[in-house]
Amino acid sequence: MSILKITLITICCFWSVYVNAKITIMTEDFAPFGYYDAQGKLTGIGVELVQAITEKLNVDSNIQVLPWSRAIKKLELLPNRALFCVARTPARNDKFEWVGPILSDGVYLYHTNDFDSSKDTIQSAKLWKNIAVTANYPEHQVLTELGFDNLWITNQPQENVRLLIYNRVTAMVAGEFAMPSLLKSLEMDGTDVVRSEISLFDIELYIAFSKGTDPQVLRKWQNALEELKSSPQYYQIRQRYTVPTQ
The missing domain is CATH 3.40.190.10 (Periplasmic binding protein-like II)
Structure with missing residues (x-):
């Protein structure tokens, strides 16, 4: 068998393994x-x-x-x-x-009901004291690109909820699908957590x-x-x- 045929067979074998891996x-x-x-x-x-x-x-x-x-x-x-x-x-x-x-999921800013955001926009939210967001999540990148310098960066979304509930931050970022489950998973009372009208984006x-x-x-x-x-x-x-x- 020629070297060319052996080479071709070897390549085909490796390709088959790769494709069917x-x-x-x-x-x-x-x-x-x-x-x-x-x-x-x-x-x-x-x-x-x-x-x-x-x-x-x-x-x-x-x-x-x-x-x-x-x-x-x-x-x-x-x-x-x-x-x-x-x-x-x-x-x-x-x-x-x-x-x-x-x-698909809508991503919003959430805060407690003792904070009034009814007159706020994405631009005015940059003046809030701080906003909890998880590192390497799309909302982190979006807020950074929009010029937010008041972000409290966390490692897990659950940390954002704790910070919000214990009044360590003004607001946090979450998707509509995720927020109720986050509160439930931490066995926290979410009755005083409200979704603002500030939508960051719809995420697919x-x-x-x-x-x-x-x-x-x-x-x-x-x-x-x-x-x-x-x-x-x-x-x-x-x-x-x-x-x-x-």
Whole structure:
């Protein structure tokens, strides 16, 4: 057998292994998207949606739960990784491959009801004493780009809630999906927490894959997602995690 044929066969074998390599799926512990319930089972709206997709694809649905910063770093550096639920921001767009969106969420400033923001705007909120926001989240980047220099940077969204409840900050940033679950997970009374009318942005959440993931794999995941979104199952999953409008 010629050296050329051996080389071609070797390349094909390596390519086959690469294309068919198992995708390691990751998320963070952040309700309602992914969290452990009272029985210690991983659940959440993102978890259920991804598990429904993997069931359609007949692939392993084992999900690694990691701190957000570590998961993002693995996604940037390692092949065959997938992470949900990830906001597709301009800064991230070219770093990863994308399947979605799987969900959309509105992001607002929240404060306690003893603070009046009825006459405030995004611009006047820059004069507030401080605003809690989690590092490396899209809202952190948005507020920084808008020129906010009154940010209290935290490592976890739960820290933002504690700071707000104990009056250490004027306000915090959260998505409408996330805020009720954050309060519930900390067993905190959220009756005095109100959503301001200051909307930062509407965020679309995706499954992000390592750069260079095989397009055929991405296409299969996207097709399975579209099939799921057109089914009653998708709306049943959403309904379980949707807070009724007051």
